[in-house]
Amino acid sequence: MVVDLAGIILIFLSVWQVYAVKQAFLNTKHNGNHGTSVFIGYGLWSGLIFGIIIFFAGMTLLINGLM
Numbered sequence: 277m278v279v280d281l282a283g284i285i286l287i288f289l290s291v292w293q294v295y296a297v298k299q300a301f302l303n304t305k306h307n308g309n310h311g312t313s314v315f316i317g318y319g320l321w322s323g324l325i326f327g328i329i330i331f332f333a334g335m336t337l338l339i340n341g342l343m
Contacts, residue, residue: 286334293327
């Protein structure tokens, strides 16, 4: 039961993380200028990868919780 709940929480966190990356990308796309850091791409990619890792961790917890 606790493992399933942890898996669901991780999946919700991963969805929120991917949504935050999308919003940051769109904000940078519309409002970015010469003052925008050149490292924003690295931040977006690392946020996306982190969201994917959290998603797979949540799915793993859900699958193991069912067994």
